[in-house]
Amino acid sequence: MPYHEFDCSKCIPERKMHAVTKGAGEDLTSCLPLGYLNTIPGTISERGCAYCGAKHVIGTPMKDVLHVSHGPVGCTYDTWQTKRYISDNDNFQLKYTFATDVKEKHIVFGAEKMLKENILEAFDAFPHIKRMTIYQTCATALIGDDINAIAGEVMEERPDVDIFVCNSPGFGGPSQSGGHHKINIAWLNQKVGTVEPEITSDYVINYVGEYNIQGDQEVMLDFFKRMGIQVLSTFTGNGKYDDLRAMHRAHLNVLECARSAEYICDELRVRYGIPRLDIDGFGFKALGDSLRKIGLFFGIEDRAEAIIAEETARWQPELDWYKERLMGKRVCLWPGGSKLWHWAHAIQAEMGVNVVSVYTKFGHQGDMEKGVSRCGEGALAIDDPNELEGQEALRNLRPDVIFTGKRPGEVAKKMRVPYLNAHAYHNGPYKGFEGWVRFARDIYNAVYSPMHQLSALDISQDAIPGDTGFMTRRMLSDATLPEAVRNDPSMRPYTGAFDPIAAIRAKTDYPEFPRRSAIEAAE
């Protein structure tokens, strides 16, 4: 096994099996790091907690809900306004967050009574919202408050409200991933099957593991609507609480982020016989194939093909413009969990970049399997990276750009590596055909920033050019391009709007497809 031992981690030998360099001819049988094991204390790992995995990642994107955390105020504050999961109801879930504000006296005497007062207060403050999620935290798990019982009491007293409880304290498991699992299963156990939906199409899906980062979900829903597919629910970005109670009536679960939401799909298959179809909204090929697979499942492949043809014609010339200019750029693909494999192949094939490293903070070995297999020779794969290892890797790999989180992005900035936010995006959405071009555009803007070029100059030692007052991205990116490529009329840079989601929200002209029952009746 080609383990990669970091110099900075020689003193903690157990780290050695968490990184591999993919050698010539190696595959997963010979090249796979350990994953999802307990964190070594004091390494300055980037991992979060199981509370945030449940509440912040999966719970809070639900848009028509009061999201309450039962605990001291910090958990709530810290997981509020740090993501970009928008919604089409004026971002209610981004704006409002609720903490029961557990204090010392409650730790000593119990916090159940005040929890109930909190619930009533929150509903009274927002009388138009009738749904609530409550998240346990470390403190209230340890004092043993029975949140489910209190929620049950309130639901009996106020029949018009509905409350979901998620018991996923921060210390539960090695990372945020433990919380993903817990909330998946809790939702299924408590809520699925408690609402009967109106079925309006012959083709009914749940869209699962999609969090509407900068509007991703709305982009994908646009495709589904154009195919005449009814999306019963989205788990959970821009999703409605009551829609998610009706998940059991879908014909198919279309799964995007398998890391965070495969659990509920697998259980929906076991309990309700709903098949799981893994798809991928990132990249022209992967997205096209995904729409085809869904089309194939329902026998409406032609509808998928029409969309693919239309979107490709519109956006391929723009993607290609960037591909020519990003060719061979070295990328560190350092996201949280699933994007390492969602993106690894697609950005190499369609943007021409070279992924020199992948990492995952909270992914499991399965994510690494997919990630490593989609990387080329020489790629460094790191599980649960820490501060020093990240810096060592950046020094050795010298990437042209890094895709990672906000704070690690600041580390990269100091090391003169341009950064794009892999979790919240820079100027997304990144899903959809247009979104993928936006991603390429953002990479281009980062890599060819004139300011990045200037940052390398040491004015005390280097020769200062002094012959130009400015540089443009284009002057930098096109300097070495052949004439034929530079002026190729079949390609162009991005022509979309600052906010492409506004147009999608305003759209009403979706095709109407007659139901099978109507056709049969007519015959």
Place this chain on the structure above:
Amino acid sequence: MNCEVKAKDRVGTINPIFTCQPCGAQYVSIGVKDCIGIVHGGQGCVMFVRLLISQHLKESFEIASSSVHEDGAVFGALDRVETAVDVLLMRYPHVKVIPIITTCSTEVIGDDIDGVITKLEDELLAVKYPDREVHLVPIHTPSFVGSMVTGYDVAVRDFVKKFATKGEPNGKVNLITGWVNPGDVTALKHLLAEMEIDATVLFEIETFDSPLMPTGDAVSHGETTVEDLQGTANALGTIALNRYEGGKAAEFLEKKFKVPAVIGPTPIGIRNTDTFLKRLSEMTGKPIPPSLVRERGIAIDAITDVAHMFLADKRVALFGNPDLVLGLAEFCLDLEMRPVLLLLGDDNGRYADDPRIKALQENAEFPMEIVTNADLWDLEDRIKNKGLELDLILGHSKGRFISIDNGVPMVRVGFPTYDRAGLFRHPVVGYAGATWLVEQIANTLFTDMEYKKNKEWLLNVW
């Protein structure tokens, strides 16, 4: 009485103003040179605080976690602290100071961090690192007590308590800044330099604003040394600018080492900066130099340009750290504005006898409310549902949607201010801070007038 002081009348918190104690302790820890803190608890208690600080300062800081998982929560997690200290020391050869910062989970399970520190000193440090200078500092910051503000106060005290050592008088002033920005430290050090006063600044965080260098090796970290902290016991006196962020340390030094303590005022605005300089002068015998008379004059000149013309009688709501809010409210009154609502985001019992609050109560000439244990719903609910009319909000970025959704212009101030560029670089204290604040306020009101077409022609001839 025009000014009412009351606690929030709800049990829960909707949109909190503060996060919890460990955040304050972590913010202190990054101000100390060669220091990496270990937060004893779940990983989110560190990960999110590092994110928050990086949002505010656009820089990353190193803070470690003991990574308490389920087994630790059940059986005790002191072994995680032991491992964390060893791993940190092995991999960061420059590290000398390691605060062990507790959280709600490890306080509830009752992990004895003071005991484990003694054990580590006797065993790990003595055996494995006998020739290395290492200081372990216990800091108890359960999240269910106080807020990030009290966490800051406790941590400053605990660092001082750990290191302060009686020696020869060093003729210096201890200046405890409270929770401020790099720009504030620059402004304060400028005032000290003009006064020719040698001071130990707690904490030296100017370097939080660090460069992007061609060498690619710059890092952001504070520069207060162990020696600085040791010397605090031998100073002429301590000035803690903020009663609630550093006051405890000043009191400790006075009680234990007879170092006279002056607590406050927060030098926001002209008047409070005057008082600050007076106290510096009294403590050191150094006169206030003509250069500061001129600097003060420039600030008053700038303020005079806008105050009675544009700021008079504007109604302002303020929220955030208590010393900041009270200092700003006092300054607003000097600017002829009306600070009608002050939100203090925790339940600190000492607000009851804060002389600034008493003075506001005695002298308010218009209806004013001061809410303790407040949340941001206390502001939004009053605007949306209770008819509160405002011209301006002064507060941090977590309140941004109140401003956006209700059309009330807002000047970002305090921590965090992630939705505006570079605010950490500018001071709110001293004469420079007064000028900056007033001009920010004026320009924000001007933009709002133009955006709303509300007497925007007024500025044609200003």
